[in-house]
Amino acid sequence: MSGPAPPARIKKLDATVVNRIAAGEVIHRPAHALKELLENALDAGATSVAVTVKDGGLTLLQIQDNGSGIHADDLPVLCERFTTSKLRAYDDLTRIATYGFRGEALASISHVAHLTVVTRTADSPVAYRAQYADGNLVPAPGQTKPAPKPCAGNQGTLIQVEQLFYNVRNRLKAMKPANDEYHLVLDVVARYAVHNAQVAVSLRKAGAGSVADVATTGGGTPADKIKIVYGAAVAKELLSIDDTVAHDCQMTALVTNPNYSTKKFTFLLFINNRLVESPKLKRALDALYAPFMPKGMHPFVYLALTLPPHKVDVNVHPTKQHVQFLHEEEIIAAIRDRVLKELQSANASRHFAVQTLLPGSTQGGALGLARAPSGPATASGTTSEPSGGTRSGTAAANVAEQNEIAEDDMLVDGDEDFVQPPPPSAPPRSRPPTRPPSTAPSQLVRTDARATTLDQFFTVTPRASASATVNATQDDAAASVAPTVGTTPARGPTPVVDDTADPFLPLHGETRDLGLTSITELAAAVAANADPDVTAVFAEHKYVGPARGTLVLVQAGTALYLVDAHTAMHEWGYQRALELFANFPAARFDAPVDVRVAVRVALDMEEAGWTEGLPPKDTIAETVTALLVSRADMLLDYFSMEFTADGHLLSVPRLLARYAPPASNIPLFLLRLGTEVDWDEELPCMQGVLAEIGLLYSPIAIDTPDGTSSHTLQHVLFPALRSLRASREGAGATVVRVANLHELYKVFERC
Structure with a gap:
């Protein structure tokens, strides 16, 4: 039995092979070559760029500009790799202001195509023509030595790329059809034409009498170019x-x-x-x-x-x-x-295309709709003359303008969705009306904000909560800590305040930016940790109704989700408090709250977790009160929490204009401020206080005597949750998808 074959020896690749491999990394298709050439023209200060293409750029790709041109002495090294006028040292990359910097584009093109350059600078009496192959200057027809040849020409540079990938057969076979490659070239030209509005850009196919598919003039704005191109x-x-x-x-x-x-x-x-x-x-x-x-x-x-x-x-x-x-x-x-x-x-305003029915048509009656007038109907019900439909014919965009109807004030209570009317059709009188395409039932989405919600079909019976079972003295003390906004007592579950009588203004007057590094870092952490999918659910959700405990059903698209209102509001409250830092409006109490009594009430609650092995409740109450009074200046300045020297709380921060925190949350809020916050370091301190403020605004129950009403959830809290950036860590515990209409239809179809 013969042994293993001897190992192949390592050899250095031939320079031609190396350069062709490298060229394939830079130039994938004609559009990539054009991008490099366009950027060179813009780096040269061109104000006019003309592109001509044949067979999608595979047979010919030509670009002519009126830029500064290339000096004749630089032409011999123009297509050598890593030769450039835009970079001198590696550190220059940190301040690069040009498109190109490697010096690879022209070199790569010359290794996979026939490259010709005609250029003239402002101080040169003639232009020079040079041809390149495999990165080297080659003799032009009729020449014996490779040297630039003087010729007639305008200032600027003309570059011709012919027979792209002629020597890389596999790459050439992988190219798309010529029309598809041309559209990729067209896309690149269109994008640069929009961004470089001061540069006149044109693109046409090679051939006598061909019309430019892109033709912009110098000057104007990107919006003007978008109108021309798209x-x-x-x-x-x-x-x-x-x-x-x-x-x-x-x-x-x-x-x-x-x-x-x-x-x-x-x-x-x-x-x-x-x-x-x-x-x-x-x-x-x-x-x-x-x-x-x-x-x-x-x-x-x-x-x-x-x-x-x-x-x-x-x-x-x-x-x-x-x-x-x-x-x-x-x-x-x-x-x-x-x-x-x-x-x-x-x-606030949406435009919808409408279908005009023929006179005598019964389609509208069959659908239960009023017959449409001959012209587009406005929101007020009047009729207007149909606008002329013209076609904007460019290769980048060929969009038919349609008769439209503007419907204002369609949004109810911030609802962002709308009901889609039938698609446009405008048939001629001699043709029967086209029936609008129907939407699959599994894709239908309820979008009417005025539709009834789940809780309206049931009678809610209030149930006694754990916090309602404490003794009468505790109830009286808890009632004494209910905050009010202005003169309105908040002694019930979560009051909704009147915005007109109570402007939502910072306690300290004008908005301040203290520039604390810790706040900036916390805000950055929120943005970096956001889960885009769950955030999108909150952004587009529709409130359905309460389920049990603090769980609430919401709809997003065709899916139904179960949301933990307590967890979601805690996270939203933290982010909202971070946003309002040092600019909180204040919710003032109708009578000062004795912190000692409130903390003592909290310690009697099961949620506090006090056991016999811990210090006495009165001792904890005194310690917490002393700590909060010692931090009173900071709490007032940063968080609009006002404490008196004798240990009374006068106000708490507000996060919403129409909502004050539940009274039952105040005792635990004060206890946790004193026991759960790290007061020694700035960032943990700020994070801890902000988190407790978020917890203060979190509902602990729904439709109970000391809980949050479902009406407040639907019309105050859940609209606010649309701005929540749900974190990746808590997303699974906050939102759970329980049903999807499309999947349910699959189940029904099998039955």
Whole structure:
């Protein structure tokens, strides 16, 4: 039996093989080559860029600009790897302001295509023509020596890439059809045309008389270019955002409002002027729009971020399509919040396309609808003349403009969903009306905020809670700690205050920003630890009704969830307190609360966990009171909690304009402030106090004498929960999916 074959010897690869392998990492397809050439043109200060393509860029890819050009002495080394005019030292990457920096693009292209360069600088009387192969300057036809050849030409640079991947057959076979490759090229050109509004950009197919598929003029704004490139249907629905978000990130965005939707998410992302991709940010924005749009539809988003160069690592991928930047999770969360704020402010009006029925049609009567007038009906019921429908024909977007109806004030109590009317059809008079496509029953979602809820079908019988079984002295003491807002006593379960008589204003006057590092770190931790899926459930939920204990049923999409109101409100209260830090309004008591008595009441409760082995209750009450009085100045300044020198509480912080904390929560709140908070270190101290404030506002029971009413849950607390960023650690204990309409239909179909 023969032994194992001898090991293969290690040899250095031939330079040509190495360069072709490296070229395949940088240039995947014609669109990638064009991206590199476009960025070179923009780095050269071009104000006009013309692109010509044949066979999707595989046969010819030509780009001409009017930039600064290339010096004739630099042409011999132009296509050598790692030759560049934009970088001198590695440290320059921390302050790079240009698109290119590696010096690999032209070298890579020359190894997989025939490359020709014609260039002229402002101080040169003639242009120079040079041809390259495998990174080297080669003789032009009729020449014996490889040298640039003088020729006629305009200032700037013209680059021709011919027969791309002619020597990499496997890559060439893997290319898509020419039309598909052309659309990828078109997409790159369209994106750069929008972002570089001051540059005139054009794209056309090679051939006499071909019409430019993209043609923009220099000047204007990105919104103007979006109208030209992507169509008026997109441009008329844009919302503009220009703001600075977390960590000095300058955000410029044009996002469509909820009136616009399309089957494919168009996301244009530029970071420090560089066209990049960010799957995390894309998913976050797409999920953000989901509650505002019909199922399966997506928005248009143009987003340009400017970050300090030292916070961005552009040297991540050879194609430079991906970058990494510091504080990514926090910046994404801040961008999401800013876009959500803009969408909510623009969500008071929705436009819906309507179907016009023919005169005499019985379809409306059969559906139980009034017959539609000949023109689009407005919300007030009047009729208007139909607007002319024109088609904006570009290869990037070909969208038919439709007659529309604006329906204002459709939202009830902050409801963000709407009932979708029949889709547009506008048939000619000679054709019968088209029946609107029906929605599968398993996909139907109840969206009417005025619909009845689960609790309205039952009579709730109040039950005695554990905290209601204490003795009469304890009941009297607990009643004495019920807070009031203004002059309204809060001696029952969770009062709802009148906003008009009680403005929700900070106790200390104007809003303050104390700039505490601990608060900044805690806010960053909340953003970084948020679970986007559970957060989306709270953002789009519809209240159904209480189940048992503190469990509440809510609906999100076609799924039914069980939510622990106590845990959810605790987490929301912590985040809300963090947001209001040093700017809390105060809920004042109608009479001072004796802290000693309140703590003594708390120690008698089962939840306190006091046992015989612990110090006497009176001793604990005195210790807690002394501790809180010693911290009175800080508690008043930061948290609007006012303690007197003799140990009485005058006010507690407020988190909601229409809600004061349950009276039954006050004793345990004071006890836990004195026993559960680490008062020695700043960050644990702030975190502990904020967590106890959140617990103060958490309902301990629903529809019980000392609990929270279901009416307050539905109309005050759960609307507030829409801003909750659910943490990953507590998501499983807070929200549980109990049913899904689509899955239930599968069960019914088998029966």
